Amino acid sequence: MLQTLHRVTILGPRLSFGSRPFSVSSILRANRAVVYTQTGDPSQVLTTVTYDALPSPAPDTLNIRFLLAPINPADINVVQGVYPAKPSLTSLVEGHEVFVGGNEGLAEVVQVGTGVSGLTSGDWVVMTKAQAGTWASSRNVRPQDVLRLPRADGLTEVHGATMTVNPPTAYNMLNDFVTLEKDEWVMQNGANSAVGQAVIQIAASRGLKTLNLVRQRPDLDDLTRKLKALGATKVLTYDDLADRALTKTIVKDWTAGKGIRLGLNCVSGKDTTAMARLLGDDAYLVSYGAMSKEPLSLPTSLFIFKNLTTAGFWQSRWYKTHTREDKENLMRTLVDLVSQGKLKEPEHEILSIGAEESDEAAGQKIRDIITKMSAGQYGKKVLLRFEGAQ
The missing domain is CATH 3.90.180.10 (Medium-chain alcohol dehydrogenases, catalytic domain)
Structure with missing residues (x-):
């Protein structure tokens, strides 16, 4: 038939x-x-x-x-x-x-x-x-x-x-712009995204601390527990950033007054503008997305008085500009993190x-x-x- x-x-x-x-x-x-x-x-x-x-x-x-x-x-x-x-x-x-x-x-x-x-x-x-x-x-x-x-x-x-998009994006952004030492802080928005969760885990594996920003939601407590289980140090919402004086006080207390030197942005718009104000001197703000579909707008004072540097990152470009050996080393590094239980599905x-x-x-x-x-x-x-x- x-x-x-x-x-x-x-x-x-x-x-x-x-x-x-x-x-x-x-x-x-x-x-x-x-x-x-x-x-x-x-x-x-x-x-x-x-x-x-x-x-x-x-x-x-x-x-x-x-x-x-x-x-x-x-x-x-x-x-x-x-x-x-x-x-x-x-x-x-x-x-x-x-x-x-x-x-x-x-x-x-x-x-x-x-x-x-x-x-x-x-x-x-x-x-x-x-x-x-x-x-x-x-x-x-x-x-x-x-x-x-x-x-x-x-x-x-x-x-x-x-293995070839989100974990490499997280790993390379943590390594290619600023040399961070143990106990230094990384700040990111979109922390509950796939890249954001990889950032949390890879940073934790290196002894780095993370300040993670997410949008306000009914299940915020559950999300916060989930991110902290992955290794997140602190979690705030974009609404929290509205109180600039309070946020600066809290963040300064958390970081013991040491400036945050790396910020990772996948949102852009006004929330990223507020986040950038929390960065310390000589920091990098690295953008790899714009989920808000709004432009990235930053105060000129951050460039003049804090010497802020901004950069973009696209993993596809990284693959084009790096050798096969570089790619193999990156895959081995990520697989090692998986085998050590430091990078979850x-x-x-x-x-x-x-x-x-x-x-x-x-x-x-x-x-x-x-x-x-x-x-x-x-x-x-x-x-x-x-x-x-x-």
């Missing part, structure tokens, strides 16, 4: 379907990918397609199977066409060029082509090429676009899938796409969760898994 496999036809921003016969056993082992043909509203342009098994890898390439791939806010921005990094078209779907979603993910090496050294079947790898198209069950890639992830006690698939939810689900049902499931994420209805990291892929 035959069932129907949908064949892709490109018609504008969405994909429409013809059909051809396909066996039940093949459907249960089909490869899948989340694709789009032009940028726009993810609920309108994203769809899921089935594609054939990969052929044996050509020389100097390898075939990988993705185990988990995050759906990050930046990934949604890429689909919307409002993010600086752009994906490349691929002919993954026979006869058509499409964009495959996803930038980050953990994959397993399935087959290695001739001429590839340092990688073997069964190795775990992460992507070092930006916008590699990780929302797929399998891909053929160049060895220079992946990095082998060292196996270690306590290292889970979730750790691996989330992010709070997460796994979105599994069953092998028996139709492409349309799978696409609708993904569109629905991205719509909820875009509306701020998800506090957990969402990780995509395709079941039954070959």
Whole structure:
């Protein structure tokens, strides 16, 4: 008995379907990918397609199977066409060029082509090429676009899938701008974000103290307990910053009068302006996001009288400007933190796409969760898994 496999036809921003016969056993082992043909509203342009098994890898390439791939806010921005990094078209779907979603993910090496050294079947790898198209069950890639992830006690698939964006961002911001000694303070906003939680843990592993700013919320006490369990020293809300005299007194008391020399910003707007006033002399304010969608505005006096330095950080640029050895060292450092119990899995939810689900049902499931994420209805990291892929 035959069932129907949908064949892709490109018609504008969405994909429409013809059909051809396909066996039940093949459907249960089909490869899948989340694709789009032009940028726009993810609920309108994203769809899921089935594609054939990969052929044996050509020389100097390898075939990988993705185990988990995050759906990050930046990934949604890429689909919307409002993010600086752009994906490349691929002919993954026979006869058509499409964009495959996803930038980050953990994959397993399935087959290695001739001429590839340092990688073997069964190795775990992460992507070092930006916008590699990780929302797929399998891909053929160049060895220079992946990095082998060292196996270690306590290292889970979730750790691996989330290892190349948030923890490196936290680690590099803590190391690349100011040389901080034990018991010095770091201040950050967006402290409950994935990067913020990584900052807390990595700072704590180095004996640094953190002042963490979050928005006021009904469950503030629960959030504060959660952040302190990760290693946060102090937690304040943006509303607390409104009382400048009180805040300065409290912070001065906490830091024993020693100025805070590093501030990390992912919010911008007026809350970051208030936060910057708490920095000490010769401090750095490093921005890696602007969740408020407001500009960063700082008093000129901070530059004149406190010698404030401002800088931006983008992990994608770091990967472009650093050597493979630098990247390998960074991964080893982060894996070591995991194995020492100093870097936990992010709070997460796994979105599994069953092998028996139709492409349309799978696409609708993904569109629905991205719509909820875009509306701020998800506090957990969402990780995509395709079941039954070959």
